[in-house]
Amino acid sequence: MLRYAAVDVGSNAVRLLIADISKQDGEYKYKKNTLIRVPLRLGDDAFLDKHISEKKTGDLIKTMQAFKHLMDVYHVSEYLACATSAMREASNGLDIVQQIQEQANLKLEIIEGQREANIIYANHIEADLDDSKTYLYIDVGGGSTELSVFVKGVPEASRSFNIGTIRMLDNQDKEETWDEMREWVKEHTKQYKHLAAIGTGGNINKLFRMSEEKEGAPMSLQKLNALYNKLTSYSLKERINVLGLNTDRADVIIPACEIYLTLMKWTGIKQIYVPKVGMADGIIKLLIEEKLD
Template sequence: MLRYAAIDIGSNAVRLLIADITKDETGYGFKKNTLVRVPLRLGDDAFLDQKISDRKIEDLLKTMTAFKNLMDVYHVTEYLACATSAMREASNGADIIARVKKQTGLTLEIIEGQREANIIYSNHIEQTLDVKKSYLYIDVGGGSTELSVFVNKAPVASKSFDIGTIRILDNQDKEETWEDMRIWVKEQTRNYKNLAGIGTGGNINKLFKMSNEKDGTPLTFLKLKSMYNQLNSYSLKERINLVGLNPDRADVIIPACEIYITLLKWTGIKQLYVPRVGMADGIINLLIEENLS
C-alpha cells in the first residue's frame, strides 16, 4: 500500500494529512487515512513582529517531531511539507526550517503565493466545472487570499493577496491591498457573464457544513450573508458555546466571511461552490502527479 503525507504549515493551523494512494482504470487517486490539525497560529507572531517567537518555534518543533513519528508509524513513502504566508514573512523563517531539518530530518519548503495557488489547483476542481460557466476561485487562508479566474476549465489569471483572517484579526491588513485586490478582480472578471465562485479553505468548508446544503449544491450569496450576520451578532464566547465552533475557528470565521462576501459583491457572483478540499489535498495530488503519472 502506497502512503503519502502532506504537511501544510499555515498562518492559523498546521496540518498533517496521511493518504492511501488508490488506483483504478482512470488513474491514481487517494483516500484520506489520517488528518491531524494543530492550531499553532504562527501568523500572530509573523504579522505583528515579523518573526516567530521562541515559544511558537518550540511548539512547531514538537508538532513536526510528532508528525514525523506518525509518518514513520504509517510507513509513508513520499511527503511534501509546505509553509505559507506566516513563514514567508517571518525574518527567522530560514532558521526555523534549518532547526526542523536538524531535529526531525523533515525538509520544509517556504512557498510563494503563486506556488501555493498552483498546489491548490492540483485538486483539479476544474474537471467538475460546468464549461458554460466561468469561475472565480477563492482560497482564503490566515495570511493570504489566492484568487484565480477559470474559463473553459483552464486558469486564465491568478494572483495572491496579503489579506487573510489572522492578518485582519491582528489589524495587519492594509487598505491599499484591499484596493489592489478590488481592481484586479474587477479587471479580470469584467468580460465574463455567468460567473460563479469556488471557495476553498477551512473556514468556507466549515460554513458550508453549517449551512446544511447538500454536497455539490452551491452556497448562495444571500445564505452566506445571513450566516455571517447571525455569527457576527454573537460574542466570541457564544460562537464557541452556542454554535459549537472550536475556539481557533470561532474568531477567524468572521473575517473569512468578510473576505468572501466582499469578493462576491465586487463581482456580482450569486453562487459559491465549496468542494471541501484544501492545501493538504492539493499536496497529495501534486505528489501523485510527480511520482506516479
C-alpha cells in the same frame, strides 16, 4: 499500500494529511487516511512582530517531530511539507526550517504565493463543474488569499494577496492591498457573464456545513450573508458555547466570511461551490502527478 503525506504549515493551523494511493481504471486516486490539525497561530507572531517567537518555534518543532514519527509509523513513502504566508514573512523563517531539518529530520519548504495557488489548484475542482461557466476560485488562509479565474476549465490568471483571517484580526491588512485585490478582480472578471465562485479553506468548509446545503450544491450569496449576520450577532464566547465552534475557528470565521462576501459582491457572483479540499489535498495530488503520472 502506497502512502503519501502532506504537511501544510499555515498561518492559523498546521496540518498533516496521510493518504492511501491506489490505482483504479488506470487512474491514481487517493483516500484520506489520517488528518491532524494543530492550531499554532504562527501568523500572530509573523504579522505583528515579523518574527516567530521562541515558544511558537518550539511548538512548531515538536509538532513536526510528531508528524515525522506518524509518517514513519504509517510507512509513508513520499511527502511534501510546505509553509505559507506566516513563514514567508517571519525574518527567522529560514532559521526555523533549518531547526526542523535538524531536530525533526523533516524537509520544510517555504513557498511563494504563486506556488501556493498552483498547489491549491492541483485539486482540479473545476473538472467536476460546468465547463460553460467562468469561475473565480477563492482560497482564504490566515495570511493570504489566493485567487484564480478559470475559463472553460483553464486558469486564465491567478494571484496571491496579503489579506487573510489572522492578518485581519491583528489589523495588519492594508487598505491598498484591498484596493489592489479589487482592481485585479474587476480587471480579470469584467468580460465574463455567468460567474460563479469556488471557495476552499477551513472556514468556508465550516460555513458550508452550517448552511446545511446538499453536498455538491452551491451556497448562495444570500445564505452566506445570513450566516455572517448570525455569526456577528453572537459574542466570541457564544460562538464557542452556543454555536459549538472550536476556539480557533470562532474568531477567524468572521473575517473569512467578510473576504468571501466582499469578493462575491465586487463581481456580482451569486453562488459559491465548496469542494471539501484544501492545500493538503493539493499537495497529495501534486505528489501523485510528479511521482506516478
